[in-house]
Structures are given as C-alpha cells and as structure tokens.
Amino acid sequence: MSDRELSTLLEDSFERYLQDKGKGRGGDGGNYRRNAARELERFAEWAAGDRGDDDWTGTVPDDVDREPTFGDLDERVFREYARHLAGDRGLKQNTVQTYYRYLSAWCGWCVNEGYLEAHYAQRASAMAPLPEDDGRKPGDQQAWTSKQRHALTRYVDKRARDAIETYTTLPEEVDPLDKQRVRYTALKATRDRALVFVLAYTAVRVGELLRDPNDPRRRGVRWEDISLEDGSMDVYRKKQQWDAASLPDPVISPLRSYRKLMEPPTERWPVFPTFDQRTLATLVQDELADRGEHPDTIDERRDEFARDLLLALEEDVRLPLITTDGARSVLQRLSDAAEIDIDHPKHDYLAPHGGRRGMGEVLVRAFGYTVAARYLDNSEEMVRERYSHIEAGELGDVATEALNEVDSNV
Incomplete structure (x- = not known):
C-alpha cells in the first residue's frame, strides 16, 4: 500500500462503503446501511480508545496525537475487537457474530479498494475470541401459534x-x-x-x-x-x-x-x-x-x-x-x-x-417444504433450515413407530 493509503483515516472510507452497500438512488437507504453504519461508528470509537476496557487506549500509539488510520490495522487489532465484543455481557452469542460480520464485510471491501493488504478480520487468529454461532438470527424466532x-x-x-x-x-x-x-x-x-x-x-x-x-x-x-x-x-x-x-x-x-x-x-x-x-x-x-x-x-x-x-x-x-x-x-x-x-x-x-x-x-406441516417455500417466497433449502424442528419431530415419530413395531415382534 502507498503511504497515502496507510495514512487514510478509517472514517474517510465509511461513506463510500455505505453507498456501495446501500439501496435506492445514491445508496442512501436500506436497513443494512443503517446497521452497518452504527457498527462502523462503534469500531471507530473503540479504535480511538473511546470504548473498551480501562486498559485499552486504542490503536494509535500513546505518544501520537491523531485519529486511527489504516496503517494502524492488522489481525491483532481485529482480534482485540472480537474479544471486546465477546466480553460485552449484554450481547448474545449470535448478536456478537452479527456485529462482527458487519465489520468483516467492511474489511473485505477495504482490501478490494486498496486500503488494506489483507482481510485481517477473517483470519483464524482474529476470529478466535468470537463465541460459537448458535445458528439463530436475533429476534427472528417467534412464531404465532x-x-x-x-x-x-x-x-x-x-x-x-x-x-x-x-x-x-x-x-x-x-x-x-x-x-x-x-x-x-x-x-x-x-x-x-x-x-x-x-x-x-x-x-x-x-x-x-x-x-x-x-x-x-x-x-x-x-x-x-x-x-x-x-x-x-x-x-x-x-x-x-x-x-x-x-x-x-x-x-x-x-x-x-x-x-x-x-x-x-x-x-x-x-x-x-x-x-x-x-x-x-x-x-x-x-x-x-x-x-x-x-x-x-x-x-x-x-x-x-x-x-x-x-x-x-x-x-x-x-x-x-x-x-x-x-x-x-x-x-x-x-x-x-x-x-x-x-x-x-x-x-x-x-x-x-x-x-x-x-x-x-402451518404450510410445512400441511403441504411440505416445497409448497411452503413457494408461498413464503424463499428457497426450499432456507425453509428446511428454518423449520428443521418439524422434520426432526416427524423423524422422531417414524423412529418411535419403528421401535414399537420391532418391540411387538420380540
């Protein structure tokens, strides 16, 4: 990377990234843009030393008076941020994963745009402190009975x-x-x-x-x-x-x-x-x-x-x-x-x-995954994943019936 890119402030990349990821004319709309903007702002504050534990002073050396730049980033920084997210006891495991994904997507974009040499956020050592993803989306589990x-x-x-x-x-x-x-x-x-x-x-x-x-x-x-x-x-x-x-x-x-x-x-x-x-x-x-x-x-x-x-x-x-x-x-x-x-x-x-x-x-139980997928405007693979508990229950019934039949012949 050039010296200019190394000295670019992190926040100078945010608007371009959000426009690329946003929806509508000018990339000004969309829930993803809003959520990603919030997480990038949090990361910038953390990198400046305004968030985190008392012993965290930010990515900039103590004897330097400036805002964080791309030259300050490496996989160690992303590892520390993953540890920071995981250490927030108010966040659930899947929420930590979601927040880190916003940051990781930005990191990948920065590599493509020439701001970073490597996708540090996706390296195994950077992601090691993250909790295991339980596979659930935050707040997306309620189903009306x-x-x-x-x-x-x-x-x-x-x-x-x-x-x-x-x-x-x-x-x-x-x-x-x-x-x-x-x-x-x-x-x-x-x-x-x-x-x-x-x-x-x-x-x-x-x-x-x-x-x-x-x-x-x-x-x-x-x-x-x-x-x-x-x-x-x-x-x-x-x-x-x-x-x-x-x-x-x-x-x-x-x-x-x-x-x-x-x-x-x-x-x-x-x-x-x-x-x-x-x-x-x-x-x-x-x-x-x-x-x-x-x-x-x-x-x-x-x-x-x-x-x-x-x-x-x-x-x-x-x-x-x-x-x-x-x-x-x-x-x-x-x-x-x-x-x-x-x-x-x-x-x-x-x-x-x-x-x-x-x-x-209702649809999966009555007509199966294919019909349900069409009605829900989703792929059958996605519907099977979201409603896997139904198939598991049905297979359990089959297993029970098979065991009963075998036991009756003993």
Missing part, C-alpha cells in the same frame, strides 16, 4: 364488527361531528383488523407490506396493488423486485369491508395509512397551503372535520403508510388489549415476523 393467531384475529374481528355496527346504525339526526368520530373509530378498527389478517395469513414480510423509512423503494402497498377479485397483492420482495403474493380467503373480507368504509379517493391511496394525529395535522396543513389555501381557510376546513384523516380523504391529501416500527406498535397495543398469553424471551407481544413464521409452520 394457532391459538395465538385465532385469539388475535377473533379479537380484532369483533372489535371491527362492533365499530362498523355502531357507525351504520347511528340515527339520522346525530351531530355531523359525532358521526365523523364514530366513523373514524370504525376506520381505525377495520384498518387494524385488515393489517392483522394480512400479517397472520399471507406470510408477507412486514417490510414488503409497509413503509420502510430506510429504503425509499419500499413505499408500502397501495390499493392499486391489490386485486380482491383475483386474491393477489403486488409487493416489493426481498429479492429486489415486484412480485404477486397470495391473498387467501380469510383476508379478502376484512380488506373489502375496510375499503368500503374508507372509500379511498384514488387507487394510489395507501392501504394502511398512519393514524398519528400529529403527523396528519402537519401534512394536511402543509398540503392545503401548497395548494394555495389561506391559513384561515385551512383552519376553517379543519374545524369541519373531527379528525384530519377524514379531511385528507375528502381532499385527497395522500397520506404516508405506517412504518414497520408503527406496525410493531399496533401489534403491541392489540396483543395487550386481547390479553394474549405470550411466552417469548425477546417479545412480550405478537411481533409481525411471528405471523409469517407461524404461517410457515
């Missing part, structure tokens, strides 16, 4: 039915604002029901269904993407392309009822918009102002509606979808309200990915 799925769907279904009945049976002389409040309650209940049913029965990834603020291409599903007649929904898949997902029968009625109540002004309206009042208030005011409305006129219009969501529907002010984090908040609220019994080390509610995994369990 049939009992939990039925409990949640029954709860949101009854809640939506009651809200719709209250709205449709209002007397004609009721105050218009009171009627709007009841309609708003029904809209929220039917949106929640539709969201739960889609997550519970379609096995679509929550990031394919809703808005991901870290990936501009994942803008979420609009009504134009859904065909209730065909039972299909177009989503932006994990494999970076649009594809059709199936809408099984249990999902059709909740979506149809929700759409009828919402009456979206155009097909480009979001299926699952945010109901956050602060967000909606700002959006409605800004949009109407951009259309040339006077502030006093905007205030008067807002006073005519019980909620800004209803004004947005009336004026076709297109709303953003709820985010993936927003969906988690919705499910946490509904899980608590439904008083569902949940025993999981990480989640005290029915998390979105648990709906997908729960549906995968």
